[in-house]
Amino acid sequence: MPLHPHTPDPGNDDELSFRPQFTQHGEVGEVPRLRLADKGMPPRIAFQIIHDELMLDGNARLNLATFVTTWMEPEAELLMAECSSKNMIDKDEYPQTAEIERRCVNILARLWHAEGSGATGCSTTGSSEACMLGGLALKWRWRQRRVLAGLPADRPNLVMGANVQVCWEKFCRYFDVEARLVPVGPETAHLTPESAAEACDDNTIGVVAVLGSTYDGAYEPVAEIAAALDALEAGGGPEVPMHVDGASGGLVAPFLDTKLRWDFRVPRVQSINVSGHKYGLVYPGVGWILWRDAKALPEDLVFKVNYLGGEMPTFALNFSRPGAQVVAQYYNFLRLGANGYREVQATCRNTAQWLAAEIERLGPFTLVSRAEGIPVFAFRLTDTLPYSVYDISEALRSFGWLVPAYTLPPALDDVAVLRVVVRNGFSRDLAKMLLENLETVLKRLATSVGPNRGPTEDKASFHH
Numbered sequence: 094m095p096l097h098p099h100t101p102d103p104g105n106d107d108e109l110s111f112r113p114q115f116t117q118h119g120e121v122g123e124v125p126r127l128r129l130a131d132k133g134m135p136p137r138i139a140f141q142i143i144h145d146e147l148m149l150d151g152n153a154r155l156n157l158a159t160f161v162t163t164w165m166e167p168e169a170e171l172l173m174a175e176c177s178s179k180n181m182i183d184k185d186e187y188p189q190t191a192e193i194e195r196r197c198v199n200i201l202a203r204l205w206h207a208e209g210s211g212a213t214g215c216s217t218t219g220s221s222e223a224c225m226l227g228g229l230a231l232k233w234r235w236r237q238r239r240v241l242a243g244l245p246a247d248r249p250n251l252v253m254g255a256n257v258q259v260c261w262e263k264f265c266r267y268f269d270v271e272a273r274l275v276p277v278g279p280e281t282a283h284l285t286p287e288s289a290a291e292a293c294d295d296n297t298i299g300v301v302a303v304l305g306s307t308y309d310g311a312y313e314p315v316a317e318i319a320a321a322l323d324a325l326e327a328g329g330g331p332e333v334p335m336h337v338d339g340a341s342g343g344l345v346a347p348f349l350d351t352k353l354r355w356d357f358r359v360p361r362v363q364s365i366n367v368s369g370h371k372y373g374l375v376y377p378g379v380g381w382i383l384w385r386d387a388k389a390l391p392e393d394l395v396f397k398v399n400y401l402g403g404e405m406p407t408f409a410l411n412f413s414r415p416g417a418q419v420v421a422q423y424y425n426f427l428r429l430g431a432n433g434y435r436e437v438q439a440t441c442r443n444t445a446q447w448l449a450a451e452i453e454r455l456g457p458f459t460l461v462s463r464a465e466g467i468p469v470f471a472f473r474l475t476d477t478l479p480y481s482v483y484d485i486s487e488a489l490r491s492f493g494w495l496v497p498a499y500t501l502p503p504a505l506d507d508v509a510v511l512r513v514v515v516r517n518g519f520s521r522d523l524a525k526m527l528l529e530n531l532e533t534v535l536k537r538l539a540t541s542v543g544p545n546r547g548p549t550e551d552k553a554s555f556h557h
C-alpha cells in the first residue's frame with residue numbers, strides 16, 4: 094500500500110466540506126479531515142459524504158490496466174456480503190468456510206494435474222502472498238539440502254526473467270535472496286530455457302516461470318525451461334526446482350490451452366500460484382498456491398490452528414482475512430463449471446485478439462503481443478510521431494478509458510507500449526467503442542501541436 098505521511102499541520106486541508114442539508118438548523122457543519130471529530134454523525138450523512146467523494150474514482154469496468162475482476166454476478170455479491178464478517182483464520186468457528194476452501198484447493202489440484210501426487214495448498218490474499226509462500230518453501234528446501242550436505246547456505250539466489258512481476262523482487266528483498274534477473278531481449282521479452290539454465294548455480298533455490306507475463310501476456314515456455322534444467326542436472330549441474338507464477342494463466346490455460354504442458358505434469362514444477370481475483374473471476378482479495386507433494390512444502394513453515402477440537406495446518410503471512418472471497422471463488426466454480434470458465438476465457442481471448450488486430454489495422458501501431466496467452470496484448474508506435482504512447486493514454490482518459498502506457502523491462506526499456514487487459518465483462522461492443530475513441534484520439538493528436546510527453550514527465554501509468 095502507498096505509504097502516507099502524517100500531516101501535523103493540515104492548514105486549509107483541515108475541514109471536510111459539509112452540505113447545508115446535513116446540518117440541523119442553527120448548527121455549524123464542520124468535520125475535520127485528518128483527525129477524529131469529537132462527535133459522530135448519522136449513518137445516512139456519513140454514507141453520503143463518502144459516496145460523493147468516491148464519485149471521483151475512475152469507472153472500474155473501463156480500467157483496462159488492471160487484471161483484477163471488476164464485475165461479478167449479484168448472487169456472488171450477496172454471498173460475499175454474507176461472509177465478509179467471517180474470519181478465514183477461525184477454522185473452528187466457521188468450519189463450512191474452511192470446507193469450501195478445501196474444495197477449491199482440490200478443484201485447482203485436478204485442473205493442474207496433481208492427481209495422486211499428494212498435493213497440498215491454501216488460499217491467500219492474492220498472488221503476491223502466494224508467491225512469497227512459494228519462494229519461502231523453495232528457500233527452506235534449498236537450505237535444508239545445503240545444511241545436510243555440510244555446505245554454506247548463506248547466499249541463496251532465485252532465477253527469473255527481468256519481466257517478472259514486482260512481487261518476486263519484493264520476495265527477494267524481504268527474505269534475503271539474490272534476485273537473479275535474467276535480461277530479456279528484443280526477440281523474446283521473457284525467460285528462455287537456455288538463459289534460465291545458464292543463470293543457475295549451486296545457490297539457486299529455484300527458477301520462476303511466468304504463465305502470462307504482466308508486460309505482454311505471453312506464456313513463458315515452462316516445459317522447455319524444465320527440460321533445460323533436466324539437462325543441466327544430468328550434466329552434473331545442480332538440481333533446481335521450478336515454481337510457476339500462473340497469477341493470470343493458471344486459470345486460463347487449463348480451459349483454453351489443454352495440450353500445453355506447464356503444470357504438475359512437468360515433474361520439475363514444485364508449486365503453482367494463481368490469483369483468484371484475476372481470471373478466477375472474483376473481486377480483489379484472493380489467491381491460491383499449491384505444492385505438488387508434502388516434500389515440496391517443509392514442515393517447519395507450517396503453523397497449526399484450532400479446528401473442531403483438533404488442529405489444522407496453515408501457512409500464511411497474515412492472520413485475519415475475510416472469508417468472502419474464498420466463498421465467491423467457490424460460487425464461480427459451482428456456477429460456471431469447466432464449460433462456463435472455458436466460455437468466459439475464450440470470449441475474453443477472442444475479443445482481445447480481435448481488438449489487437451483492429452488496432453494493428455489503424456496504421457501507426459506495431460503489436461508487441463497478440464493475446465495468444467492470456468487475453469492481454471501490448472502495442473507500440475511504429476515510428477517516431479509528434480505524439481507518444483503517453484499522450485494517447487492521457488487522451489483516452491477523456492473518454493473514461495484507462496489504458497496504461499509504460500516501458501518494457503530493463504534491456505527493452507527504450508520501448509514504450511500501451512497495454513490492454515481484456516476481462517470478463519469487457520464485451521465486443523465495448524471493444525468497438527474503445528477502437529472508435531482511439532481513432533478519434535489519433536486524429537486529434539495528429540493535428541494538435543503540443544509537447545511529446547515521455548515517461549519522465551510523470552505520465553507513465555500504473556500497470557501492476
Ligand SMILES: Cc1ncc(COP(=O)(O)O)c(C=O)c1O
Nearest residue numbers: 219220221258307338340368557
Ligand atoms: C505474473 C504476476 N504475478 C504476480 C502478480 C501479483 O498478483 P496479485 O495482485 O494477485 O498479488 C501479478 C499481478 O498482476 C502478475 O501479473
